[in-house]
Amino acid sequence: MSKVIKLKKGFNINLAGQAERKVAGEVMPETFALKPTDFWGIQRPKVLVKEGDTVKAGTPILFDKANPKVQFVAPVSGEVVEVVRGAKRKLLEIRILADKQLVYEEFPKLSASELSALPREEAVELLARSGVWPHLVQRPYGIIASPDVTPRAIFISTFDTHPLAPEYDFLLKGQERYFQAGIDMLKRLTDGPVHLGIHADAELSPVFADVKGATLHKFSGKHPAGNVGVQIHHIDPINKGDIVWTINPVGVVQIGKLLVDGRYDSSKLVALTGSELTTPQYIKTWSGAQVGKLIGNGVKAGELRYISGNVLTGTNVGREGYLGFHDNMVTVIPEGKYYDFLGWLKPTADKLSFHRSFGLLSFLRPNKPFVVDTNLQGEERAFVQTSSYGKVVPMDIMPEYLVKAIMAEDYDGMEALGIYEVIEEDLALCEFIDVSKHDFQAILREGLTLMQYS
Template sequence: MAVAISRAGLSPVFPSPPASPDIAEVQTEEAAVRPPVGARLHVTPLVSEGDLVAQGAAVACLRHAPDICFTAPIAGRIARMSLLPGKKLSEVVIFREAGGGVERHATDRADMAGGLRALLQGAGVWPWLRRRPFGGMPAQDETPAAIVVMASDTRPHAPAPQSAVEGRDEDFARGLHALTRMTEGVVIVCGPVAPDLDHDRIRIVPRGGRHPQGSAGICIHQLCPATLDNPVWDIHAEDVAAIGALVETGQLPMTRLVHLAGAALREGRMVRTHPGADLRQLTQHIALPGPHVLMSGSPLDGHVAQWLAPRHRQVTVLPREEAGPRPHWLIAALTRSVIGRPVIPSAALTQAFGGALPAVPFLRALGAGDEETATRLGLLSLLEEDVALADYVLAEGGTLMAQLRALLDRIRTEAAA
């Protein structure tokens, strides 16, 4: 059946040298275990500094849900365990060392929903899942209304998920079938990856190539909106293939396809590395001379970091912009203000949401802190990364993302009360 692919969205251009088609396998000398972006999690350390750990071995677990573990992306020795006040996880740094081996997890109960859940939580897959509303990883016993598998990523310079799961069709299909045991709803695959699937609860939905059509929040908003009572999870196609391999072999593949791009690089590069990889080592020989910033994630929604964030698949290297001299006071008065500039409706803004929702009323509701209208228009399906393009297009410098997060936090507090 031919399905019309929407052409909605934008293709923002960020300069970057071309990447060579070869994919290098890189395990960095140092790696870090970090919590999902934006999360502050109380943990119980399971290892101490100086211990030798296997790849995939648990290094910490959540204090209030000890089944959910954070696992080592590489085999090596624990170099540093930094916890924030209140024993919140900051980072666990591991030095690579041969001889650690690979952790093997028991898979005998993976056919049952409860067994599979325990396997995914124990093997460290849980932080790769993300729930909506509010973001972050799902609660220990949460059952989603649907799971969206992102086999499409339209962010600028994002590696194509198809090439990440190329040759792993069996693992991918097995992973999808495993996911159907986690939900009573549908498992929706967004993107062109279409292995032979024979399951009435797996749906394949093609997506267009322009951003934000391959943004998980926009897909969820269009296909199965998340609400307080109907959480929706999303996961990357490559991670689904990893689940498929874990279920079969008991070993969780830690590799992921990462694209190194950005204006401060001499050449782009595709590497197969692991979560928590050291960005300095990955970009060491290809960065241009001069000051630059290393970002985990895309130029739109990435953040300055030393380690590759748990769900990220891109590294962006940008030249560091030095603050210029202060402008004349009159110029400053004419061009800047404490009060933010209002959003002016334009076609660019509509396309920044891929036409998926009424952009101007939504942004006005965000700006006014009107949670009722924003929720009616689809706020609960969205996270910061889904409004990142609108933020970029309107040159807001992060204001929209901050407004969205503030509103989500307020709704979460009210819902918890």
């Protein structure tokens, strides 16, 4: 075990609505959806099914013509009821009316000894055609990993410090066998190490404590200490030309289920969180579940925002939308469509702010859970020069100058300022504290796209 890496920069957003550590039951909505918009890097999606087709869980329904080896598969079995397209026929969703009893495509089961003898090419082919490959994300750029590339290393963060985020030790309780099988497979994909980032201030879960074949690193600090990008920066930073992969623990378990059970099993625990839920809790469901059915009638009155994911990086999907491929939580908060008279000039202890000049009274109650809404407290304005951004990014980069380099399309500047080390989640706190109301995450994605295709 390595020494503890203590991160001093960051900011914890303490919100009301943390899910209670118990599973309320299993929820099987009528419809599920696979959304290409959940994945960066898909260039030319090709739909393999049409409305009325019957599919099994694990049946390929989509691939990218630019990366045809990687198949995107049905999360459940049933009938394809709708292929949803947007402007310019952009593919948005493939919706499936789920069977009451799921039927699975069958894949080969592999023992530990068989897996250890499996050639890398065959391991890649199995993962790519079975639907679990999209869990693997390439850094830099935060895109789906290419099967034709061998990464320098693979990184996994075993804890999440985003607001109201679920705890992986609870999500994966009792799934030690699957997690170990997933780690064994990941070792076949790289010539380097598999790194696990561990929370130094929490009890180590048996799922991660007894894992073999991975290097453990302890981290302590405020959010974004749980971001895998921050952990990569402090373990083995990414330089120009380097390629590493990341995967979250739930994805590792799904790989393990494929190997042990011989099927694509997208079932998982999902945390239902947020101040506007009457009973924040965990439920069992499947990837791509319809959000409104997961929540049911357990919401408070008023106009609400339904987020697949967390409040910093999640997607506003609405009550009729669907759970994202990578998301293990749904957050419900109030909409903020109102004018706040005097705004931040009013002395109050009910507003959460990083800046003490605005939210001084809130600092007198540091453990108070806050109820936040989507009100921006002002409009976009000129970029205010401030040193605050660097205080919430525990990396040796300068976020403010990086964003300005992106806006100026300064390629050399972007490279020198560390764009290869970050994706949207790493600068999400900058967006939260930004008094200029700039969309840091969208700007960063523009820069990443410029660098990727330059």
